[in-house]
Amino acid sequence: MGERLIELKNIAKSYGRVFAVGGVNFHVDRGEVVGLLGDNGAGKSTLIKMLAGAIQPTSGDILVRGKPEPHWNAARSRDAGIETVFQDRALCVQQTITRNIFLGRESANWLGFLNGRRERAEAERLMRDIGFTSKVFTPDSIVGQLSGGERQGVALARAIYNKADLIVMDEPTTALSLTETEKVFRFVRTVRAGGRSVLFIGHNIHHVFDIAERFVVMDRGTVALQATKEEVGSAERLIAYMERLAHPQGVEIPASPGHRPEAAS
């Protein structure tokens, strides 16, 4: 494996006395696709929000290329070469496609005035790369006019614009059609082929198994499993493992509605 791109050491996040993530060790190397799995509430989104600098960890260290980062925030994360495609896409829907692609990373001269022509041309090129099918949209189109898949396209375009080393994708295929999902996979393969890393979070284990080379399974705020594709073997074994994780003693069908075991929720 290549260089260690980012490493989280014993990272924890608590809200009051509730631990969303409690002491996780996690890393992504250069050029690998990591699949992050886990049930709802396992702490996946909290973990990647800490990676993106959107929320601060309560304790633990973040290391980028081996160097500790004491003042971690969203701007630092992007400067370090981490681009995140959030679950809600983090778009400003009343702004143009161009403005969204350059959000927080405006292309400007030394006085801070925007380089409008360059931004527009770049946005046009990125949209074509991502595969925006509909030609009726221009870089000046308002994002609120776009469909869900097209909005995801804008979020992906923003993530590749800066040639980031690691692209984090939080459930990028949720609510997308089959063809749009295929587009997202093609995107991941392109990024991987360019020697960059991807952290892919998903609920569809078949999807994640296909795309990733290494798997991290989270359970109730901790890492339950880290394994390579060879070690896991097949998507079915991964699914079986996760089912066992959720229901350690197996699922019992309750005899009557009045008798409901706590595990089956």
Add this chain to the structure above:
Amino acid sequence: MSASLEPIEARAKPVERPPESALRRFVDQNRAALGTLAVFVVMIAIFMAASPTVFMHWPIYDSVLVTLPVALCLVAPLVFVVTVGEIDLSFPATMGFSAWMFALVVHAGLSPFLGIVAALAMGMVLGACVGALVVTAGLSSLIATLGMNFMLRGFIMIVTQGKSIALLELQDSTAATLLSSEVYGVPVQIFWALAFVVFAWLLFNHHTFGARVRAVGDNPDSAGQMGVNVARVRILTFVFVGLGAALAGVFSTMVNYTWWPTTGDGYLLPAIASVFVGGTPTWGGVGTIAGGAIGALIVSFIQSGIVAAGLSGFYVQFFNGLIIILSLLGHRWNQKRFR
């Protein structure tokens, strides 16, 4: 039945992007401002029809051009605050307070230019204080800025005991020639105010700051996740309002060579109304400087227009309200809110 699985694209021509005309793009990007301009044109047409003798001659426009610069200096920065999703009601007191600094410096016999610098610095400091209250302390901007307005005005009243400051030193000074004389019968302040509006327009539409103001007003969470310092952007909009208010205060003091403890008081509602008449919506994320400037023109014209059109002063309030409501209805129809 045999060829039914072939892709749709192979049979139907792909949708072509309609040819982009520069005019079309201009209209799309300036819908709100153009709507406001239409309101202004209709209003002037009605005034001209009602009272051609008054509105076909210069003096009525001259009187508007004296009050308009002050309004423009207030409205342009207010568009930023409203776009970022907040409101500032403290600017009249900030205006009075900064103009007070100006008056004190001039009254002490120092250069009026030093007075202007002092006023602008004071305005920005007060703006930063208001911004800190709203953003850092997390108070509601509507209530916190209203409170600041009362507090600052009260402070002025306590210290000055309600006494005004006459600034006869300003007469024939270089500063007065530059900032409040007339060229070819046009009050010179209007050119400075227009320059300020152009500066604000550039900042809003073609500068990183304006782009971030719009993004934060649109979706602060998204902007924050993409590395925008949301708190800083919000505070800076209040600082900008402080700057505009200080400029407005200097202009209004210069015109009269007198500073009153009430300087700025009458501008609260007209300036706020101008922003919304101009087509900046209340929900944040979008705004228009050009529209706001035309809105200020409309609001300044109503007052003198109604009286000049031969109606009694009692009608002013009614028509003020009517224009505001009609403009908002117009913008509601003209603009679409994207979610």
